[in-house]
Amino acid sequence: MNITDILVTGEPLIYGAMVSIVLVSTAAIFLLTYFKRWGWLWREWLTTVDHKKIGIMYILSALAMLFRGGMDALMMRIQLAFPGLNFLDAQHYDEIFTTHGTVMIIFMAMPFLIGLMNIIVPLQIGARDFAFPFVNAVSFWSFFFGAMLFNISFVIGGSPDAGWTSYTPLAGAAMSPGPGQNFYLMGLQLSGIGTLATGVNLMVTILKMRAPGMKLFHMPIFTWSTLVTCFIIVFAFPILTVALALMTIDRIFGSQFFTLTGEGLPMMWANLFWMWGHPEVYIVILPAFGIFSEVIATFARKRLFGYHAMVWSMIIIALLSFLVWVHHFFTMGAGAFVNSVFSVSTMLIAVPTGVKIFNWLATLYKSKIEFTVANLWALAFIPSFVIGGVTGVMLGMAAADFQFHNSYFLIAHFHYVLIAGTVFACFAGLVFWYPKIFGHKLNERIGKWSFWLFLIGFHVCFFPQYFLGLDGMPRRIFITRIEEWLPLNVISTVGAFGMGLGFAVFVFNIYYSYRYSEREKTGDPWNGRTLEWATPTPIPFYNFATIPHVDGIDYYLPMKEKGETTYDESKLEPIHMPSNSGQPIIMMAFFAFASFALVFEWIPLAIAGLIGGFIMMGVRSFDYDEGYHVEVDEIKRIERSARGL
Amino acid sequence: MKNKRHRSKWLFLIPLSLVFFLSGCEQMVVFDPKGPVAQSQNDLIIYSLWFMLGIVVVVFGLFAYMLIKYRDRPGRGDKDYDPSIHGNTLIEIIWTVVPFVIVIALSIPTVETLYDLEDPAAATSYEDPSETLDEEPLVIHATSADWKWFFSYPEQGIETVNYLHIPTDRPIEFRLSSADSMAALWIPALGGQKYNMAGMMNKLYLEASEEGVYDGRNSNFTGEGFTDQTFKVHAESEEQFNAWVEETKSEAPVLTQEKYDSLLEPGLTDKMEFSSTHLEWVNHATNDGRDYAVERHREAYKEKLHLDRDGVPSSHE
Ligand code: HEM
Ligand SMILES: [Cu+2]
Numbered sequence: 015m016n017i018t019d020i021l022v023t024g025e026p027l028i029y030g031a032m033v034s035i036v037l038v039s040t041a042a043i044f045l046l047t048y049f050k051r052w053g054w055l056w057r058e059w060l061t062t063v064d065h066k067k068i069g070i071m072y073i074l075s076a077l078a079m080l081f082r083g084g085m086d087a088l089m090m091r092i093q094l095a096f097p098g099l100n101f102l103d104a105q106h107y108d109e110i111f112t113t114h115g116t117v118m119i120i121f122m123a124m125p126f127l128i129g130l131m132n133i134i135v136p137l138q139i140g141a142r143d144f145a146f147p148f149v150n151a152v153s154f155w156s157f158f159f160g161a162m163l164f165n166i167s168f169v170i171g172g173s174p175d176a177g178w179t180s181y182t183p184l185a186g187a188a189m190s191p192g193p194g195q196n197f198y199l200m201g202l203q204l205s206g207i208g209t210l211a212t213g214v215n216l217m218v219t220i221l222k223m224r225a226p227g228m229k230l231f232h233m234p235i236f237t238w239s240t241l242v243t244c245f246i247i248v249f250a251f252p253i254l255t256v257a258l259a260l261m262t263i264d265r266i267f268g269s270q271f272f273t274l275t276g277e278g279l280p281m282m283w284a285n286l287f288w289m290w291g292h293p294e295v296y297i298v299i300l301p302a303f304g305i306f307s308e309v310i311a312t313f314a315r316k317r318l319f320g321y322h323a324m325v326w327s328m329i330i331i332a333l334l335s336f337l338v339w340v341h342h343f344f345t346m347g348a349g350a351f352v353n354s355v356f357s358v359s360t361m362l363i364a365v366p367t368g369v370k371i372f373n374w375l376a377t378l379y380k381s382k383i384e385f386t387v388a389n390l391w392a393l394a395f396i397p398s399f400v401i402g403g404v405t406g407v408m409l410g411m412a413a414a415d416f417q418f419h420n421s422y423f424l425i426a427h428f429h430y431v432l433i434a435g436t437v438f439a440c441f442a443g444l445v446f447w448y449p450k451i452f453g454h455k456l457n458e459r460i461g462k463w464s465f466w467l468f469l470i471g472f473h474v475c476f477f478p479q480y481f482l483g484l485d486g487m488p489r490r491i492f493i494t495r496i497e498e499w500l501p502l503n504v505i506s507t508v509g510a511f512g513m514g515l516g517f518a519v520f521v522f523n524i525y526y527s528y529r530y531s532e533r534e535k536t537g538d539p540w541n542g543r544t545l546e547w548a549t550p551t552p553i554p555f556y557n558f559a560t561i562p563h564v565d566g567i568d569y570y571l572p573m574k575e576k577g578e579t580t581y582d583e584s585k586l587e588p589i590h591m592p593s594n595s596g597q598p599i600i601m602m603a604f605f606a607f608a609s610f611a612l613v614f615e616w617i618p619l620a621i622a623g624l625i626g627g628f629i630m631m632g633v634r635s636f637d638y639d640e641g642y643h644v645e646v647d648e649i650k651r652i653e654r655s656a657r658g659l
Numbered sequence: 660m661k662n663k664r665h666r667s668k669w670l671f672l673i674p675l676s677l678v679f680f681l682s683g684c685e686q687m688v689v690f691d692p693k694g695p696v697a698q699s700q701n702d703l704i705i706y707s708l709w710f711m712l713g714i715v716v717v718v719f720g721l722f723a724y725m726l727i728k729y730r731d732r733p734g735r736g737d738k739d740y741d742p743s744i745h746g747n748t749l750i751e752i753i754w755t756v757v758p759f760v761i762v763i764a765l766s767i768p769t770v771e772t773l774y775d776l777e778d779p780a781a782a783t784s785y786e787d788p789s790e791t792l793d794e795e796p797l798v799i800h801a802t803s804a805d806w807k808w809f810f811s812y813p814e815q816g817i818e819t820v821n822y823l824h825i826p827t828d829r830p831i832e833f834r835l836s837s838a839d840s841m842a843a844l845w846i847p848a849l850g851g852q853k854y855n856m857a858g859m860m861n862k863l864y865l866e867a868s869e870e871g872v873y874d875g876r877n878s879n880f881t882g883e884g885f886t887d888q889t890f891k892v893h894a895e896s897e898e899q900f901n902a903w904v905e906e907t908k909s910e911a912p913v914l915t916q917e918k919y920d921s922l923l924e925p926g927l928t929d930k931m932e933f934s935s936t937h938l939e940w941v942n943h944a945t946n947d948g949r950d951y952a953v954e955r956h957r958e959a960y961k962e963k964l965h966l967d968r969d970g971v972p973s974s975h976e
C-alpha cells in the first residue's frame with residue numbers, strides 16, 4: 015500500500031485544503047488545551063443528551079457544511095464564467111458538483127432543519143426533552159460522523175464523482191472504481207440511519223409528550239410541519255438505506271444488483287433513489303413552510319390564516335410526494351400513459367402548495383407587518399418560491415420536460431425552490447429563534463445587509479440560468495464551449511459571489527452580536543405566540559418548571575393575558591431528567607471506523623469496528639441509569655434567578 | 660413615504676425584466692424550433708408560460724399590495740388592523756378550485772403531446788395535421804459510448820462517429836442505446852431528449868423541416884468526457900443526403916470488429932465514417948450485447964483522464 019493510494023495528491027487546491035484542515039484542527043486543539051476546556055467540552059457537549067444543545071450542534075455543523083458546499087459552488091461558478099483560466103479540469107469539476115449537491119442536501123439543509131426542530135419542537139409542545147434523549151444523541155453523532163466521513167473523501171482517497179444522484183451503471187464498481195463512491199455510500203448510510211431514528215424519535219415525542227390539553231389541532235404550525243415531515247422520513251429513508259446497501263454490496267462484494275454485467279438492473283437504482291429522493295425534497299421543504307408560517311404570523315401580529323387548510327395541505331403534499339418520483343426520468347422511455355399519470359400527479363402538488371401561498375398572503379391581510387430581518391427572509395420567500403414553483407409545474411409537463419430535463423432550466427428551478435424555500439427558512443428560523451437559543455438578538459442592521467446581498471445575489475445568480483437552459487446548456491458540463499452561453503454565465507457567477515458575501519456578513523453578524531448585542535432578559539423578545547416563548551431565557555435545562563394546560567392554538571397569547579407563566583411555585587414537583595452519556599459518541603465512532611474501513615475495503619478492520627459498535631449497543635442494553643431528579647428547591651433557585659424574582 | 664415610492668418602483672422591475680428576457684427568446688434554441696417535434700414542444704412551453712405569467716402577476720400583485728398597505732408604518736394606529744381574521748371558507752374554496760382548473764388546462768395538451776410523440780406520424784406532421792406520413796421513418800441507431808456517439812444507418816449500411824446527416828422533411832426514428840453508462844440524446848433544435856441505456860432500446864422520433872447544422876449532445880452525465888460528448892447534425896435535402904450516403908458507402912472504410920472495439924475504449928475521438936455498421940456483431944440494446952464494452956475495457960474505466968478545457972489530459976498528471 016502506497017501513501018498516494020490513500021492521500022489525494024497532485025492538486026494545488028487540495029494541498030491548500032489539507033494545509034488549512036491541519037491548521038484549523040491544530041488551532042482548535044491548542045485553544046482547547048490552553049484554556050483547559052477539554053473537560054468542559056466532554057461534559058457539556060460531547061456527552062449531552064439535552065435536545066437544545068444537540069440542536070445547537072446540528073446547526074453549527076450545518077453552517078460549516080453550508081460553507082463547504084458554498085465554496086464548492088463558487089469554484090464551479092468561477093470555472094464556468096472564466097473558461098480560459100483552466101481553473102478546474104473535468105475530473106475535479108465532476109467531484110465538486112457531486113460533493114456540492116450531496117453536502118447541501120444531506121449534510122446542510124436537512125441537519126439545519128433538524129437542528130431547529132430539535133431545539134424548538136419540545137418547547138412548542140411543552141415537553142421537557144425528546145421521547146428518547148439518548149437516541150437523539152446517537153442520531154446526532156451518526157449524522158456528524160457520516161458528514162465527516164463524506165468530507166474527508168476530498169483529501170483521503172478521492173471524492174465521489176458520479177453526481178449526488180449516483181446513477182448506476184456509472185456509479186458501479188466497473189465505471190467508478192476506487193474509494194470515492196464508497197465514501198458517498200457509507201457517508202449517506204451512516205447519517206441516513208441517524209435521520210431515520212430522529213424521525214421516529216420526533217414523531218413519538220410529538221404524539222406522546224404534548225402538554226396536557228394540547229390537541230393535535232392546537233399544535234403550533236412548525237410542530238405540525240415537523241410531524242408531517244417525520245412521517246415522510248419514516249417511509250422514505252428505509253428505501254434509501256436499502257438502495258445504498260445494495261449498491262455497497264455490489265461495489266464491495268461483487269453482487270450484480272445494478273450492474274450491466276450479470277443482468278443487473280441499473281434502472282432500478284434510479285427508481286429507488288428517487289422513491290426516496292423526491293420525498294426527500296419535501297423533507298427539506300415542509301419544515302421550511304412551518305418556519306415561514308410562524309415567522310409571518312408573529313410579525314404580521316395576526317393569527318395564521320387558514321390554519322386547518324395549512325395543515326391539511328401539508329398532509330396532502332406529503333402523500334403526493336410519494337407518487338411522483340418518475341418525473342425525474344420522464345425521458346427514460348416509459349410509455350405515454352405512465353408519463354401522463356406521473357405528469358398529472360406532479361402538477362397536482364401545485365394545488366395544495368398554491369393554497370399555502372394564498373394563506374400566507376391572506377395572513378398579511380389587515381395585519382401590521384414588521385420588517386424585522388427574520389420576517390424579511392420569510393417574506394422574500396413568497397415571490398422567489400413562486401418563481402421556483404411555476405417552473406416546477408413546467409418541468410412537470412412531461413412532453414415539455416424532454417427539453418428541460420438535465421438542462422440549466424432544471425438547475426435554476428431547484429435552486430429557486432431549495433434556496434428560497436429551505437435556505438431562507440433556515441436563516442429566518444435561526445434569526446427568529448436566536449434570542450431564545452443564545453440569549454441575545456442578532457444585530458438587525460447587519461442582518462439587513464446580509465439579507466439584501468444574499469437575496470439580490472440569489473436572483474442574479476439563478477434567474478439567468480432558466481434562459482441558459484432554454485438555450486440548450488446542459489447541467490454538469492465543466493466548460494461552456496458555445497460562445498452565446500458565456501455572458502449569462504458571467505452574470506450568474508457575479509450573483510453567486512453576492513450570495514457568498516451575504517453569507518459572510520451573516521456569519522460576521524453572529525460574531526458581532528455575540529460581542530455587542532444586548533442580553534435578552536424577558537424570554538419573549540418578539541411578542542411571541544407559542545409556548546417556546548413562555549420559557550425564561552436562558553432556557554433552564556428542564557425547559558418548563560410547571561407545564562401549562564393548553565386549550566387552543568397560539569396558546570401563549572391567552573397565557574400572557576391571564577398573567578400565567580410556566581413557573582407556578584404552588585405546583586412544583588421534582589422533575590425527572592436523563593443523565594448525560596458518552597456512549598452515543600463512542601458507539602457511533604466505532605461504526606464510523608467500520609464505515610471508513612469498508613470504504614477502503616479493509617474487511618477485517620471493518621468487522622472489528624462493527625464488533626466495537628455492537629459491544630457498545632450491548633453495553634447500552636445493560637445500562638440501568640434511570641436518570642435523576644431535579645429537586646423542588648433547585649428548580650426554585652434556577653427559576654427565581656432566571657426570572658429576576 | 661420616500662420608502663414607499665422606492666419599493667413599488669423596484670417591484671415594477673420584476674415583470675419588466677421578464678419581458679426584457681423573453682424578448683430575447685427568438686434566439687434561444689428551444690424557442691427557435693427547426694422541426695415539428697421541437698415545434699410542438701415549443702408551443703406547449705409557450706402555452707404554459709402564459710399561465711405561469713398569469714400566476715406570477717397575480718401573486719406578485721397581491722404580495723405588493725399587502726406589503727405596502729399593511730406595513731406597520733408610524734401613525735397607522737389600529738386602522739385596518741384585525742388580528743382576529745383567521746379563515747374564510749368561500750375564498751379558500753376559490754383558491755383551491757382555480758389552481759385545479761389550471762392544472763387541468765395544462766394536463767390536457769401535455770397528455771396529447773405525450774401520445775403524439777410516441778407515434779411518428781403524429782409527432783412529425785404537427786405543423787399540418789392533414790398531411791399524413793407518406794414515407795417510412797429513416798431508422799438510425801444512436802449508440803453512446805464513453806464519450807462518443809455511434810450512428811448506424813442499417814438500411815444504408817453505413818455508420819458515423821460523432822456526426823450525423825439526416826434528410827429534411829422525413830421523420831427519423833432514433834433507436835437509442837448505450838454501450839456503457841446511461842446517456843441521453845438531445846438535439847434541442849429538433850426536439851427533446853431521451854435516455855440511451857445499455858440492454859434496452861428507446862425510440863425517439865425527430866424531424867428537421869429546415870436545412871442547417873444543429874448541435875446535438877449527450878445531456879446525461881456520464882463522467883469525465885461528458886462535456887465533449889457532442890455532435891453536429893447536418894440536415895440537408897433528400898438529394899444531398901443520398902449523395903452523402905453514396906459517397907460514404909463507396910469511400911469510407913469498412914468498420915471491423917477490432918476497430919470498433921478499440922473505439923469503444925473510454926476516451927474522446929474525432930469524427931469518422933464507415934461503410935458498414937457494428938450492428939452486424941453487437942447490438943447494445945439487447946441483453947446479450949449490454950456488457951460488451953464493459954467486458955472488453957473494464958480496466959480502462961479506472962483511468963482518470965483529467966481533461967482540461969481543450970479536451971486533452973492536463974499537464975499535472
Ligand atoms: C451559493 C449558492 C449556490 C450556488 C452558487 C450553487 C451553484 C451550483 C452549481 C454551479 C451547480 C452545478 C451545476 C452543474 O454543473 O450541473 C450546482 C448543483 C447543485 N446544487 Fe447548488 N448552488 C448553491 C446552493 C445550493 C443549495 C443551498 C443547495 C441545496 C439545498 C444546492 C443543491 C444543488 C444540487 C442538488 C445540485 C446538483 C448536483 C448534481 O448535479 O449532482 N445548491 N449548484
Ligand atoms: Cu421530484
Ligand SMILES: [Cu+2]
Nearest residue numbers: 281346856859
Ligand atoms: Cu432502461
